[in-house]
Amino acid sequence: MIGDYTFGEFTSILAMQGFAGLSLFSVFVLMALGLAIIFGQMGVINMAHGEFMILGAYVTYLCSHLATEYVPVLFPVYFFAAMTLAFCASFGLGVLVEWGLIRHLYRRPLDTLLATWGLSLILQQVYRSVFGAREVGVTLPDWMMGSVALTDMIEIPINGLFVMGLTVLIAFAVYLMMARSTFGKQVRAVLQNRVMAGAVGIDTKRVDRMTFGLGCGIAGIAGSAFTMIGSTGPTAGQLYIVDTFLVVVFGGAGSLIGTIASAFTISQAQSAMEFFMSGSMAKVLTLLTVVGILMLRPQGLFTLNIRR
Amino acid sequence: MTSETFLFKQREWVALAILAALILLVLPATVDIFRLNLVGKYLTYAFVALGLVLCWGLGGILSLGQGIFFGLGGYCMAMFLKLEASTPEATKIQSTPGIPDFMDWNQVTELPFWWQPFHSFGFTLIAIVAVPTAFAYVIGAAMFKRRVGGVYFAIITQAVAAILTILIIGQQGYTGGVNGITDLRTLLGWDIRTDDAKFVLYFVNAVLLIGCLVLAQFVRVSKFGRLLVAMRDREDRVRFSGYDVSNFKIFVFCLAAAFSAVGGAMFTLQVGFMSPSFVGIVPSIEMVIFCAVGGRLSLFGAVYGALLVNFAKTSFSESFPELWLFAMGGLFIAVVMAFPFGLAGVIREHVEPALLKFTRSVALLRPGAAAAPSSSK
Numbered sequence: 001m002i003g004d005y006t007f008g009e010f011t012s013i014l015a016m017q018g019f020a021g022l023s024l025f026s027v028f029v030l031m032a033l034g035l036a037i038i039f040g041q042m043g044v045i046n047m048a049h050g051e052f053m054i055l056g057a058y059v060t061y062l063c064s065h066l067a068t069e070y071v072p073v074l075f076p077v078y079f080f081a082a083m084t085l086a087f088c089a090s091f092g093l094g095v096l097v098e099w100g101l102i103r104h105l106y107r108r109p110l111d112t113l114l115a116t117w118g119l120s121l122i123l124q125q126v127y128r129s130v131f132g133a134r135e136v137g138v139t140l141p142d143w144m145m146g147s148v149a150l151t152d153m154i155e156i157p158i159n160g161l162f163v164m165g166l167t168v169l170i171a172f173a174v175y176l177m178m179a180r181s182t183f184g185k186q187v188r189a190v191l192q193n194r195v196m197a198g199a200v201g202i203d204t205k206r207v208d209r210m211t212f213g214l215g216c217g218i219a220g221i222a223g224s225a226f227t228m229i230g231s232t233g234p235t236a237g238q239l240y241i242v243d244t245f246l247v248v249v250f251g252g253a254g255s256l257i258g259t260i261a262s263a264f265t266i267s268q269a270q271s272a273m274e275f276f277m278s279g280s281m282a283k284v285l286t287l288l289t290v291v292g293i294l295m296l297r298p299q300g301l302f303t304l305n306i307r308r
Numbered sequence: 309m310t311s312e313t314f315l316f317k318q319r320e321w322v323a324l325a326i327l328a329a330l331i332l333l334v335l336p337a338t339v340d341i342f343r344l345n346l347v348g349k350y351l352t353y354a355f356v357a358l359g360l361v362l363c364w365g366l367g368g369i370l371s372l373g374q375g376i377f378f379g380l381g382g383y384c385m386a387m388f389l390k391l392e393a394s395t396p397e398a399t400k401i402q403s404t405p406g407i408p409d410f411m412d413w414n415q416v417t418e419l420p421f422w423w424q425p426f427h428s429f430g431f432t433l434i435a436i437v438a439v440p441t442a443f444a445y446v447i448g449a450a451m452f453k454r455r456v457g458g459v460y461f462a463i464i465t466q467a468v469a470a471i472l473t474i475l476i477i478g479q480q481g482y483t484g485g486v487n488g489i490t491d492l493r494t495l496l497g498w499d500i501r502t503d504d505a506k507f508v509l510y511f512v513n514a515v516l517l518i519g520c521l522v523l524a525q526f527v528r529v530s531k532f533g534r535l536l537v538a539m540r541d542r543e544d545r546v547r548f549s550g551y552d553v554s555n556f557k558i559f560v561f562c563l564a565a566a567f568s569a570v571g572g573a574m575f576t577l578q579v580g581f582m583s584p585s586f587v588g589i590v591p592s593i594e595m596v597i598f599c600a601v602g603g604r605l606s607l608f609g610a611v612y613g614a615l616l617v618n619f620a621k622t623s624f625s626e627s628f629p630e631l632w633l634f635a636m637g638g639l640f641i642a643v644v645m646a647f648p649f650g651l652a653g654v655i656r657e658h659v660e661p662a663l664l665k666f667t668r669s670v671a672l673l674r675p676g677a678a679a680a681p682s683s684s685k
Contacts, residue, residue: 045459104645109459110370111644114600117593118640125633242470242589245463280478287471291464295450298460 050237090220355571381569488583603652
């Protein structure tokens, strides 16, 4: 099979396939970052995470519509406003959900799982009723279309590059916030010792709410970025949720570096295998490997040493 | 009132009698064969819900992959029926006669070796229970021996359900793909599509269900059942008392899988096909809601939960398809937030005390009886 290609062709296929893997990686990282904060730091299973992502995607879709209809001048840069709005919408909904639902269930993780699944069904139906069952896509500004030709055979689409840059930026921002900012320190303090954190004057309930909202907000940005490389439908979130959970668990809950590393491994493995076999078998093999490794090493790739 | 008797307490005997009367007498006598067949389909989900009561309600192990076992049981049955339906005479227009039609469509020219044993009915009956149970054992042993539990177990089982669905859909030539295994006709020469056959199958299903319920109750009242509850509430203490917690967990998970598999096989027989849409993440998590609505600790509740939720689903989807997902989502949230013990909890906490009060007040109204309680004090 490999013998049929010349060396040059083979490297370019590898590069293209690697790039496809990187696009998948960006989506995984953006989705998993939010989940890693919510699941890793708070221990809450949010099955509606995909729907928060789709909320961001629909907000972006609306913005794209509004921009083309009313302010065509701003069209080339509408995306940045859309992303901010997507974050705000998902953040707001997240805070609301935490207040109405999650905060009553912190001690019952399995019940949180069921309740958020119910929430995800409701949100899906809301999207279907409001936006219709058909998948929608956004119109990209001209500067995001097209591709960069590196060599004769290797072409890199610009929107993919943009999403990737965005991913790096957001991952870095999240890392800085969790590691350096006062808020990040409070989050980690609450994670490690809730009672003590409360005793030194941290409003642990507020930190919970903000953390959950933040995780959802990042999912919103993920959805916004997602619209640039694929179309959005009411049930698109559900397709990704299990993959994303596996990414977070595989990386080791609570470790942001682990999440990024596992997103990279899984996405690269999947897209590399897609070259050799059908897409569904590649996915089966990747997921099976991940589940197999998790059975041998349940704590995931990277673990934080926390006194429990 | 609640004296210990064999296997069931007195009130549970009453509940069993009511349930048996409902599904064996009242429903067959009152509804037509089309609706009865639907009820039979709902009752196959009750098998899964029974398993979940043991596994999740008592044992605290939430499996989001019961569809795996339901599907495996159903597929085993479907493979047998499909082979019986694809005799060389019946399939002589195919380019390779004697193999199932979907294989022929997908350019498979020979029956795969793992389809061969399903020519035998005896093997199929064993496989229906054995294959899912063995699969559950592998998952359970790998997870519980390493003390993985709780949400991790839920996520992994869900991932396995996803993997199996993708696999079945992807391997179209061997599994029938997204359409599943369809066009099943006869069981050992007996046409299962006639109304008479559906009637008989309904009763087989109902009797099997009651058998499984009694078996589950036997497990529940045994020492093992009490250990399960102990494990759910204080796993460490059970372990420190010298019990091997993981083996108990594996056993209850396998038992739940076996129940689901029986349900799956009965589903195939009554509905006449099996497809990956009963295996994946969404159906698996819906099966949890059947159990939760009935009451996660109540075996009877599980049966009623499966019946009610599915009945609601059918009638909602017929008249207001848009509302169904709202109702379903609302159900999930409601059983978690407001009614953690489901219907059974509501009956136990509100209906039964009210009934007791009512019967007492009736007794008090009768002359002569009123004096008795007060004088005894």
